[in-house]
Amino acid sequence: MSVQLGMPQPRGGIGSTGDASGAVESGTGPLPGRPAGMPAGLVDRYGRRATDMRLSLTDKCNLRCTYCMPAEGLEWLSKQAVMSAAEIVRIVRIGVDQLGVRELRLTGGEPLVRADLLDIIAALRQAHPELPISMTTNAVGLDKKAAGLKAAGLSRINVSLDSLHEETFAKLTRRPFLDKVLAGVDAAWAAGLGPVKLNAVLMRGINDAESPALLAWALDRGYELRFIEQMPLDADHGWTRRNMITAAEIRELLSADYVLSADPRDRDGAPAERFEVRTRVPGTAEAAGPVLGTVGIIASVTEPFCSDCRRTRITAEGKIMSCLFSREEVDLLGLLREGASDEQLAERWQDAMWIKPKAHGMDHVGLDAPDFVQPDRSMSAIGG
Numbered sequence: 001m002s003v004q005l006g007m008p009q010p011r012g013g014i015g016s017t018g019d020a021s022g023a024v025e026s027g028t029g030p031l032p033g034r035p036a037g038m039p040a041g042l043v044d045r046y047g048r049r050a051t052d053m054r055l056s057l058t059d060k061c062n063l064r065c066t067y068c069m070p071a072e073g074l075e076w077l078s079k080q081a082v083m084s085a086a087e088i089v090r091i092v093r094i095g096v097d098q099l100g101v102r103e104l105r106l107t108g109g110e111p112l113v114r115a116d117l118l119d120i121i122a123a124l125r126q127a128h129p130e131l132p133i134s135m136t137t138n139a140v141g142l143d144k145k146a147a148g149l150k151a152a153g154l155s156r157i158n159v160s161l162d163s164l165h166e167e168t169f170a171k172l173t174r175r176p177f178l179d180k181v182l183a184g185v186d187a188a189w190a191a192g193l194g195p196v197k198l199n200a201v202l203m204r205g206i207n208d209a210e211s212p213a214l215l216a217w218a219l220d221r222g223y224e225l226r227f228i229e230q231m232p233l234d235a236d237h238g239w240t241r242r243n244m245i246t247a248a249e250i251r252e253l254l255s256a257d258y259v260l261s262a263d264p265r266d267r268d269g270a271p272a273e274r275f276e277v278r279t280r281v282p283g284t285a286e287a288a289g290p291v292l293g294t295v296g297i298i299a300s301v302t303e304p305f306c307s308d309c310r311r312t313r314i315t316a317e318g319k320i321m322s323c324l325f326s327r328e329e330v331d332l333l334g335l336l337r338e339g340a341s342d343e344q345l346a347e348r349w350q351d352a353m354w355i356k357p358k359a360h361g362m363d364h365v366g367l368d369a370p371d372f373v374q375p376d377r378s379m380s381a382i383g384g
Contacts (some may be wrong), residue, residue, distance in 0.1 A: 044356040064174035076350035125153025142184025146191040179189035247299035248292035260289035269310040272296030306359035325361035
């Protein structure tokens, strides 16, 4: 449900004492209001505070990953529908200066296809000299832009990389661009956009057997690899719990060559559970030698971390999504274009986050629960 909202309504309107259902009314009425006296920032009914902002720059992408988009692509948003550079800078400023955002991740679609990307990053860096600004990318074309991104003020890069084999990569992405991606990863490292983090989605019978070799490759180069459970965010709606590779299976696959032990660092709200990696002594359960690096596993389906979620999401057309799996969206950009003040925009953002669902777009955990309904948007249209 996309919620088109008008100017903010006074406190004391619908649900001013707090609405446990988390439902959002359509039309121009107010959101269920936060109770008076709530703490500042982006807090919700479950005591969580969002400090990690994921902002999508575009819904467009030059790959067609099977777990995200259909082969023919999607109907892209018009240029007018997408946030302008100035609107992005303003929304980020409100998040940082008024609402306690402490980290920004730029997402897509594919951010590199946006022509004014360097200008956006430079403006954000000028406004927020100390803000960590990262970007998730498929790295196609990154080899030519990495140095410029670093100079503009980007802190680091996350790259989606599911396979090191050309045939497998092409099968998953429907594009023969593996060489371009690898060149982009190397360029990001050379430009100082580290730590370079790699995101891999394992698909049963396609690239799952490659996981130990992919980890070895990442460790050898000093990259931080994270395996991600496939989530029901594909545009084709073909996800099934039975076909996905679980976190437990990922650990088992890696255990053939490695011993994983819990990373002693505090997880601090991060989606990835991190493990220190050591070489396994062949034929034993013992580890040999020093720690080679770390690997992360993001287990949104089987080992959810919703209770410590600290993320707030803004789609490319300026909609607030309080949860990756939420079916309710709150239009912040429309309000901005109507002339709302920073304070009004901040209040609407707080109201949107107050009704954040407990988990997976519902009042309980369970992506494979009978009452789970997959969002209409795919991952590329939300912003990862």
